[in-house]
Amino acid sequence: MQDQVLLDQILTCHRNEPGGLLPVLRDLQDGLGFVPEESYSAIAEALNISVAEVHGVVSFYHDFRTEPAGACVIQVCQAESCQACGSRELTAHAERRLGVALGETRADGAVTLEPVYCLGNCACSPAIAIDQQSHALVDKARFDALTTQWAQESDT
Numbered sequence: 001m002q003d004q005v006l007l008d009q010i011l012t013c014h015r016n017e018p019g020g021l022l023p024v025l026r027d028l029q030d031g032l033g034f035v036p037e038e039s040y041s042a043i044a045e046a047l048n049i050s051v052a053e054v055h056g057v058v059s060f061y062h063d064f065r066t067e068p069a070g071a072c073v074i075q076v077c078q079a080e081s082c083q084a085c086g087s088r089e090l091t092a093h094a095e096r097r098l099g100v101a102l103g104e105t106r107a108d109g110a111v112t113l114e115p116v117y118c119l120g121n122c123a124c125s126p127a128i129a130i131d132q133q134s135h136a137l138v139d140k141a142r143f144d145a146l147t148t149q150w151a152q153e154s155d156t
Contacts (some may be wrong), residue, residue: 006031007039011046020047021057025064034065062117070105072150074098075116075129085125086139091115093140094128097147110154 010027014020024043029035040054058064076082076091091102100106100113121127124136128143130150138146 003032007042011042015046021049021054025054025058025061029064032068034068037066062115067105069114070109070112072110072131072154073112073114073129074147075114075119076102077117077119077121077125077127078115079118079122081122082126087126090126090128090138090140090143094143097144 007028010024010031014023014027017023021043024047025035028039028043035058037055040051040058044051044054058066074094076094077087078091079087094113095101098106098111098113100111102113102115105112116129119127119129119134121134121136126138127134127136128138128146129135130146135142135146
């Protein structure tokens with residue numbers, strides 16, 4: 001385990017909490033940026049559940065990562081409203097522009113492109129999030145402007 005001290009602190013905090021698995025996973029991801037698979041056994045033992053239960057929850061929720069994310073995480077909403085307003089075309093454009101497939105991190109580690117299943121901007125679809133900041137009514141031109149701005153800000 002990369003950061004056993006952090007995991008021990010998190011488990012101590014949530015060990016006796018009913019339904020403590022989700023808080024443990026959230027805190028671990030907040031601390032490390034992902035939930036390492038090698039942590040599953042320690043989590044299961046501390047919460048008196050099976051490793052399969054830990055794996056099941058991590059794999060069920062799209063927000064949990066089992067690998068580190070890139071320096072910037074760009075999410076494109078794939079929910080119904082966004083799909084109806086062009087998120088699939090926007091996703092294809094994002095993949096070409098960023099040079100990474102949906103659900104993957106670019107080889108240089110600069111960006112992760114993820115699907116997300118509702119950013120709460122259904123009336124202003126399609127929506128994306130760049131490092132958890134939502135942007136609505138995003139077309140290809142706006143996507144390009146937002147990612148250009150992000151690239152300029154990350155260079156400074």
